[in-house]
Amino acid sequence: MTKDAYIHGTDPTEQKRLAELNRLTNPAFLDFLRLSPNDLVLEVGSGLGILASQVADRLTTGKIIGVECSPDQLAAARKTFLNSQDVGASTGRPNLQFQRADAHSLSFKQESFEVVYCRYLLEHVADPLRVLEEMRRVLKPDGRVFVQENNILVNVLHPDCTEFDSVWRKFVALQERLGGDALIGKKLFALMKQAGFRDITLSLAPEVHQAGQEGFRVWIENLIGNVAGAADRLMEFGFASRLEIEEALSGLRRFGDRGDASAIFYWNRAVGRK
Numbered sequence: 001m002t003k004d005a006y007i008h009g010t011d012p013t014e015q016k017r018l019a020e021l022n023r024l025t026n027p028a029f030l031d032f033l034r035l036s037p038n039d040l041v042l043e044v045g046s047g048l049g050i051l052a053s054q055v056a057d058r059l060t061t062g063k064i065i066g067v068e069c070s071p072d073q074l075a076a077a078r079k080t081f082l083n084s085q086d087v088g089a090s091t092g093r094p095n096l097q098f099q100r101a102d103a104h105s106l107s108f109k110q111e112s113f114e115v116v117y118c119r120y121l122l123e124h125v126a127d128p129l130r131v132l133e134e135m136r137r138v139l140k141p142d143g144r145v146f147v148q149e150n151n152i153l154v155n156v157l158h159p160d161c162t163e164f165d166s167v168w169r170k171f172v173a174l175q176e177r178l179g180g181d182a183l184i185g186k187k188l189f190a191l192m193k194q195a196g197f198r199d200i201t202l203s204l205a206p207e208v209h210q211a212g213q214e215g216f217r218v219w220i221e222n223l224i225g226n227v228a229g230a231a232d233r234l235m236e237f238g239f240a241s242r243l244e245i246e247e248a249l250s251g252l253r254r255f256g257d258r259g260d261a262s263a264i265f266y267w268n269r270a271v272g273r274k
Protein backbone atom coordinates (compact mmCIF):
# COMPACT_ATOMS: atom_id res chain seq x y z
CA MET A 1 0.00 0.00 0.00
CA THR A 2 1.28 3.45 -0.79
CA LYS A 3 1.54 5.86 2.09
CA ASP A 4 -1.14 8.07 0.54
CA ALA A 5 -3.68 5.25 0.24
CA TYR A 6 -4.01 5.01 4.03
CA ILE A 7 -6.87 7.41 4.75
CA HIS A 8 -5.72 8.34 8.27
CA GLY A 9 -2.06 9.02 7.49
CA THR A 10 0.62 8.72 10.15
CA ASP A 11 1.31 12.24 11.39
CA PRO A 12 1.68 12.77 15.16
CA THR A 13 -1.90 14.04 15.62
CA GLU A 14 -3.22 10.91 13.92
CA GLN A 15 -0.93 8.66 15.94
CA LYS A 16 -2.30 10.30 19.10
CA ARG A 17 -5.87 9.62 17.91
CA LEU A 18 -5.03 5.97 17.26
CA ALA A 19 -3.37 5.66 20.68
CA GLU A 20 -6.48 7.06 22.38
CA LEU A 21 -8.68 4.68 20.38
CA ASN A 22 -6.46 1.85 21.60
CA ARG A 23 -6.91 3.02 25.18
CA LEU A 24 -10.67 2.90 24.72
CA THR A 25 -10.98 -0.38 22.83
CA ASN A 26 -8.07 -2.61 23.92
CA PRO A 27 -9.40 -4.09 27.18
CA ALA A 28 -12.48 -5.58 25.46
CA PHE A 29 -10.42 -6.75 22.48
CA LEU A 30 -7.85 -8.49 24.69
CA ASP A 31 -10.68 -10.44 26.37
CA PHE A 32 -12.13 -11.27 22.94
CA LEU A 33 -8.83 -12.96 21.93
CA ARG A 34 -9.06 -15.54 24.77
CA LEU A 35 -5.30 -16.15 24.60
CA SER A 36 -3.39 -19.00 26.17
CA PRO A 37 -0.04 -17.93 27.64
CA ASN A 38 1.89 -20.17 25.23
CA ASP A 39 0.17 -19.05 22.00
CA LEU A 40 2.23 -18.00 18.99
CA VAL A 41 0.33 -14.94 17.78
CA LEU A 42 0.44 -12.72 14.70
CA GLU A 43 -1.15 -9.26 14.45
CA VAL A 44 -1.53 -8.10 10.86
CA GLY A 45 -1.45 -4.30 10.50
CA SER A 46 -0.09 -3.68 14.00
CA GLY A 47 0.06 0.11 13.73
CA LEU A 48 1.65 1.71 16.78
CA GLY A 49 2.11 -1.69 18.43
CA ILE A 50 0.06 -0.80 21.49
CA LEU A 51 -2.28 -3.76 21.22
CA ALA A 52 0.52 -6.19 20.34
CA SER A 53 2.49 -5.07 23.38
CA GLN A 54 -0.51 -5.73 25.62
CA VAL A 55 -0.94 -9.15 24.02
CA ALA A 56 2.74 -9.83 24.77
CA ASP A 57 2.04 -9.00 28.43
CA ARG A 58 -0.43 -11.91 28.50
CA LEU A 59 1.99 -14.43 27.02
CA THR A 60 4.62 -16.34 28.97
CA THR A 61 6.25 -18.91 26.71
CA GLY A 62 4.19 -17.58 23.81
CA LYS A 63 5.20 -14.80 21.47
CA ILE A 64 3.59 -12.15 19.26
CA ILE A 65 4.82 -10.67 16.01
CA GLY A 66 3.20 -7.52 14.66
CA VAL A 67 3.51 -6.86 10.93
CA GLU A 68 2.93 -3.42 9.52
CA CYS A 69 3.59 -1.77 6.14
CA SER A 70 4.19 1.80 7.30
CA PRO A 71 7.75 2.70 8.32
CA ASP A 72 6.38 5.57 10.46
CA GLN A 73 4.09 3.27 12.45
CA LEU A 74 6.82 0.64 12.80
CA ALA A 75 9.32 3.22 14.01
CA ALA A 76 6.84 4.45 16.64
CA ALA A 77 6.10 0.87 17.77
CA ARG A 78 9.77 -0.07 18.04
CA LYS A 79 10.66 3.13 19.84
CA THR A 80 7.82 2.89 22.36
CA PHE A 81 7.84 -0.82 23.10
CA LEU A 82 11.29 -2.11 22.17
CA ASN A 83 13.27 1.01 22.93
CA SER A 84 14.98 0.56 19.58
CA GLN A 85 14.73 1.65 15.94
CA ASP A 86 16.91 -1.23 14.85
CA VAL A 87 15.02 -4.10 13.25
CA GLY A 88 17.42 -6.79 14.38
CA ALA A 89 18.30 -5.46 17.83
CA SER A 90 17.71 -7.75 20.74
CA THR A 91 15.50 -6.13 23.34
CA GLY A 92 14.21 -6.77 26.80
CA ARG A 93 10.99 -8.15 25.33
CA PRO A 94 11.82 -11.43 23.62
CA ASN A 95 8.15 -12.28 23.14
CA LEU A 96 7.35 -9.11 21.13
CA GLN A 97 8.61 -8.31 17.61
CA PHE A 98 7.61 -5.93 14.86
CA GLN A 99 8.35 -6.57 11.20
CA ARG A 100 7.68 -4.69 8.01
CA ALA A 101 5.33 -6.53 5.64
CA ASP A 102 2.41 -6.06 3.34
CA ALA A 103 -0.63 -7.91 4.65
CA HIS A 104 -1.30 -9.24 1.12
CA SER A 105 1.89 -11.24 1.09
CA LEU A 106 3.21 -12.39 4.46
CA SER A 107 6.71 -13.76 4.66
CA PHE A 108 5.91 -16.50 7.18
CA LYS A 109 5.78 -20.19 6.34
CA GLN A 110 2.38 -21.78 6.30
CA GLU A 111 1.13 -23.11 9.65
CA SER A 112 3.29 -20.83 11.82
CA PHE A 113 0.80 -19.40 14.35
CA GLU A 114 -1.90 -20.57 16.75
CA VAL A 115 -3.68 -17.19 16.67
CA VAL A 116 -3.79 -14.60 13.89
CA TYR A 117 -5.80 -11.40 14.21
CA CYS A 118 -6.31 -8.05 12.59
CA ARG A 119 -8.13 -5.02 13.85
CA TYR A 120 -9.14 -1.90 11.87
CA LEU A 121 -7.08 -3.21 8.95
CA LEU A 122 -9.31 -4.81 6.30
CA GLU A 123 -11.07 -1.48 5.68
CA HIS A 124 -7.75 -0.10 4.38
CA VAL A 125 -6.40 -2.87 2.15
CA ALA A 126 -6.77 -3.24 -1.60
CA ASP A 127 -7.80 -6.91 -1.43
CA PRO A 128 -9.31 -7.96 1.92
CA LEU A 129 -10.01 -11.51 0.72
CA ARG A 130 -6.37 -12.04 -0.16
CA VAL A 131 -5.33 -10.69 3.26
CA LEU A 132 -7.69 -13.13 4.99
CA GLU A 133 -6.35 -15.98 2.83
CA GLU A 134 -2.83 -15.04 3.86
CA MET A 135 -3.88 -14.98 7.51
CA ARG A 136 -5.38 -18.45 7.07
CA ARG A 137 -2.29 -19.76 5.28
CA VAL A 138 0.01 -18.89 8.17
CA LEU A 139 -2.34 -20.37 10.79
CA LYS A 140 -1.68 -23.86 12.14
CA PRO A 141 -4.44 -26.42 11.54
CA ASP A 142 -7.29 -25.66 13.96
CA GLY A 143 -5.68 -22.27 14.70
CA ARG A 144 -7.97 -19.34 15.47
CA VAL A 145 -8.53 -16.11 13.58
CA PHE A 146 -10.00 -12.95 15.13
CA VAL A 147 -11.12 -9.87 13.22
CA GLN A 148 -12.63 -6.56 14.35
CA GLU A 149 -13.62 -4.03 11.72
CA ASN A 150 -15.62 -0.93 10.94
CA ASN A 151 -18.91 -0.13 9.31
CA ILE A 152 -18.77 3.58 9.93
CA LEU A 153 -22.37 4.28 8.99
CA VAL A 154 -23.69 2.53 12.12
CA ASN A 155 -22.56 5.58 14.07
CA VAL A 156 -25.58 7.16 15.80
CA LEU A 157 -25.43 10.50 17.59
CA HIS A 158 -28.24 12.07 19.55
CA PRO A 159 -29.23 14.88 19.28
CA ASP A 160 -28.57 14.71 15.53
CA CYS A 161 -25.41 16.34 14.23
CA THR A 162 -26.39 16.76 10.60
CA GLU A 163 -23.27 18.69 9.51
CA PHE A 164 -21.15 15.79 10.69
CA ASP A 165 -23.45 13.11 9.20
CA SER A 166 -23.17 14.67 5.78
CA VAL A 167 -19.34 14.80 5.79
CA TRP A 168 -19.19 11.30 7.34
CA ARG A 169 -20.95 9.88 4.29
CA LYS A 170 -18.35 11.62 2.11
CA PHE A 171 -15.67 9.92 4.20
CA VAL A 172 -17.08 6.58 2.98
CA ALA A 173 -16.75 7.76 -0.62
CA LEU A 174 -13.20 9.03 -0.04
CA GLN A 175 -12.09 5.76 1.50
CA GLU A 176 -13.51 3.88 -1.48
CA ARG A 177 -11.66 6.24 -3.82
CA LEU A 178 -8.43 5.46 -1.95
CA GLY A 179 -9.00 1.73 -2.46
CA GLY A 180 -10.48 0.90 0.95
CA ASP A 181 -13.94 0.08 2.30
CA ALA A 182 -15.34 1.95 5.32
CA LEU A 183 -18.31 -0.45 5.46
CA ILE A 184 -16.34 -3.70 5.40
CA GLY A 185 -17.47 -4.75 8.88
CA LYS A 186 -20.83 -5.91 7.57
CA LYS A 187 -19.13 -8.17 4.99
CA LEU A 188 -16.99 -10.21 7.38
CA PHE A 189 -19.01 -13.43 7.30
CA ALA A 190 -18.96 -13.68 3.50
CA LEU A 191 -15.27 -12.78 3.30
CA MET A 192 -14.21 -15.23 6.01
CA LYS A 193 -16.22 -18.01 4.38
CA GLN A 194 -14.66 -17.28 1.02
CA ALA A 195 -11.20 -17.28 2.59
CA GLY A 196 -11.85 -20.86 3.77
CA PHE A 197 -12.31 -20.41 7.52
CA ARG A 198 -14.71 -22.73 9.37
CA ASP A 199 -16.71 -22.37 12.60
CA ILE A 200 -17.17 -18.67 11.89
CA THR A 201 -19.04 -16.72 14.55
CA LEU A 202 -20.00 -13.08 14.25
CA SER A 203 -20.49 -10.71 17.14
CA LEU A 204 -20.54 -7.00 17.95
CA ALA A 205 -18.44 -4.90 20.29
CA PRO A 206 -20.49 -1.90 21.43
CA GLU A 207 -19.35 1.65 21.93
CA VAL A 208 -22.02 3.27 24.11
CA HIS A 209 -21.03 6.70 25.33
CA GLN A 210 -22.87 9.47 27.12
CA ALA A 211 -21.95 13.03 28.05
CA GLY A 212 -20.11 13.27 31.34
CA GLN A 213 -18.24 9.99 30.95
CA GLU A 214 -14.59 9.87 29.91
CA GLY A 215 -15.23 7.45 27.06
CA PHE A 216 -17.65 9.93 25.51
CA ARG A 217 -14.96 12.57 25.19
CA VAL A 218 -12.49 10.06 23.72
CA TRP A 219 -15.07 8.84 21.23
CA ILE A 220 -16.03 12.32 20.02
CA GLU A 221 -12.35 13.31 19.75
CA ASN A 222 -11.86 10.15 17.67
CA LEU A 223 -14.60 11.26 15.26
CA ILE A 224 -13.13 14.77 15.12
CA GLY A 225 -9.69 13.29 14.40
CA ASN A 226 -11.06 11.15 11.59
CA VAL A 227 -12.67 14.12 9.84
CA ALA A 228 -9.80 16.54 10.48
CA GLY A 229 -7.22 13.98 9.30
CA ALA A 230 -9.09 13.41 6.03
CA ALA A 231 -9.92 17.08 5.43
CA ASP A 232 -7.25 17.79 2.81
CA ARG A 233 -8.15 14.79 0.72
CA LEU A 234 -11.92 15.31 1.09
CA MET A 235 -11.30 18.71 -0.49
CA GLU A 236 -8.68 17.52 -3.00
CA PHE A 237 -11.02 14.89 -4.44
CA GLY A 238 -13.99 17.27 -4.37
CA PHE A 239 -16.03 15.31 -1.81
CA ALA A 240 -16.48 18.23 0.60
CA SER A 241 -15.72 21.93 0.73
CA ARG A 242 -13.64 23.60 3.41
CA LEU A 243 -16.82 25.17 4.79
CA GLU A 244 -18.61 21.81 5.03
CA ILE A 245 -15.64 20.31 6.86
CA GLU A 246 -15.37 23.26 9.25
CA GLU A 247 -19.09 23.02 9.96
CA ALA A 248 -18.81 19.28 10.59
CA LEU A 249 -15.93 19.85 13.02
CA SER A 250 -17.61 22.70 14.88
CA GLY A 251 -20.87 20.70 14.96
CA LEU A 252 -19.01 17.79 16.56
CA ARG A 253 -17.31 20.09 19.07
CA ARG A 254 -20.68 21.60 20.08
CA PHE A 255 -22.07 18.08 20.30
CA GLY A 256 -19.20 17.06 22.56
CA ASP A 257 -19.89 20.00 24.90
CA ARG A 258 -23.59 19.18 25.37
CA GLY A 259 -24.67 17.72 28.66
CA ASP A 260 -27.42 15.58 27.09
CA ALA A 261 -25.56 13.98 24.15
CA SER A 262 -25.03 10.28 23.54
CA ALA A 263 -23.13 8.31 20.88
CA ILE A 264 -23.72 4.70 19.93
CA PHE A 265 -21.70 2.54 17.58
CA TYR A 266 -20.62 -1.07 17.25
CA TRP A 267 -17.57 -2.80 15.81
CA ASN A 268 -18.13 -5.91 13.73
CA ARG A 269 -16.27 -8.96 14.99
CA ALA A 270 -15.67 -12.41 13.60
CA VAL A 271 -13.84 -15.46 14.86
CA GLY A 272 -13.10 -18.62 12.92
CA ARG A 273 -10.80 -21.60 12.64
CA LYS A 274 -8.53 -22.97 9.95
Ligand SMILES: C[S@@+](CC[C@H](N)C(=O)[O-])C[C@H]1O[C@@H](n2cnc3c(N)ncnc32)[C@H](O)[C@@H]1O
Nearest residue numbers: 001045046047068069070073102103119120124
Ligand atom coordinates in the same frame (compact mmCIF):
# COMPACT_ATOMS: atom_id res chain seq x y z
C1 LIG B 1 -6.16 1.91 11.97
S1 LIG B 1 -4.56 1.23 12.09
C2 LIG B 1 -4.83 -0.09 13.26
C3 LIG B 1 -3.57 -0.54 13.93
C4 LIG B 1 -3.75 -1.63 14.98
N1 LIG B 1 -4.22 -2.86 14.39
C5 LIG B 1 -4.68 -1.18 16.08
O1 LIG B 1 -5.73 -1.81 16.25
O2 LIG B 1 -4.35 -0.22 16.77
C6 LIG B 1 -4.35 0.34 10.57
C7 LIG B 1 -2.91 -0.01 10.30
O3 LIG B 1 -2.85 -0.91 9.19
C8 LIG B 1 -1.71 -0.59 8.43
N2 LIG B 1 -1.90 -1.13 7.08
C9 LIG B 1 -2.72 -0.68 6.12
N3 LIG B 1 -2.60 -1.43 5.01
C10 LIG B 1 -1.68 -2.39 5.28
C11 LIG B 1 -1.12 -3.45 4.54
N4 LIG B 1 -1.49 -3.68 3.27
N5 LIG B 1 -0.19 -4.23 5.12
C12 LIG B 1 0.19 -4.00 6.41
N6 LIG B 1 -0.29 -2.99 7.16
C13 LIG B 1 -1.23 -2.19 6.61
C14 LIG B 1 -1.65 0.92 8.49
O4 LIG B 1 -0.37 1.42 8.16
C15 LIG B 1 -2.05 1.19 9.93
O5 LIG B 1 -0.95 1.26 10.78
